[in-house]
Amino acid sequence: MDQPEAIGRRAVKTEKLAFLASDTEEAQQALDQLSTRYGNVPPKEADVIVALGGDGLMLQTLHAYMGTGKPIYGMNRGSVGFLMNEYREDDLPERLQEADITPIHPLCMEVVDQAGYGHVARAINEVSMLRQTSQAARLKISVDDRVRLEELICDGVLVATPAGSTAYNLSAHGPILPISAQLLALTPISAFRPRRWRGALLPNHAKVDIEVLDPHKRPVSATADHTEIRHVAKVSIHEDSNVEGLMMFDSDHGWDERILTEMFRY
The missing domain is CATH 3.40.50.10330 (Probable inorganic polyphosphate/atp-NAD kinase; domain 1)
Incomplete structure (x- = not known):
């Protein structure tokens, strides 16, 4: 370890x-x-x-x-x-x-949008995914290539670093992480189903993949700190230990x- x-x-x-x-x-x-x-x-x-x-x-x-x-x-x-x-x-x-x-x-966010184009951005605080319209987002979440949630219906979800755990993550009722903790916070934003899911604490070497289900009807944006990509199809998030x-x-x-x-x- x-x-x-x-x-x-x-x-x-x-x-x-x-x-x-x-x-x-x-x-x-x-x-x-x-x-x-x-x-x-x-x-x-x-x-x-x-x-x-x-x-x-x-x-x-x-x-x-x-x-x-x-x-x-x-x-x-x-x-x-x-x-x-x-x-x-x-x-x-x-x-x-x-x-x-x-x-x-920082976190590295790798995005494939609905047109098939790839985008890369880094986040010191968090990577967040948010619905773009009045309809809730439908997301499938995998951790280290294993599906953990087949469907999360929500306003969005975020992955926060310890440095970012007191920012948007805290407002979304996510956990505060000590700066030396080798953890990431995976936190739902206004989860509708499963309603009682409150998120997860992940090791900082974990890779989180989030697929947007029904992306054309329920479009979703992805943001790494100040960099936003709209109409995303899938997002992969991991800590960039080389930077x-x-x-x-x-x-x-x-x-x-x-x-x-x-x-x-x-």
């Missing part, structure tokens, strides 16, 4: 910082202030990339620099910031040196603490 990847402190240079910001006034002000104070180099030259905004910007930045080996540290200047650290201007290089680094692997992104969290409020806080929220 594979061992969990190491999560913790690593030696990180902090001499060259690249700041990226969302378009909000709050984020742009932070960009000006931090760039003046610490300098701002192009991301390709940076030791650390600092993302200023919300979770959406963090996901975009992770996608853009996945596989480059550059750690990304987010500071919350947006409306949602579960993936972000608290915004503070002081002592930023020291915070970065003390931060914990969490390696993550790695690096997220940084303050050591006094790391991912495990955030997960525990969310679990006990009422």
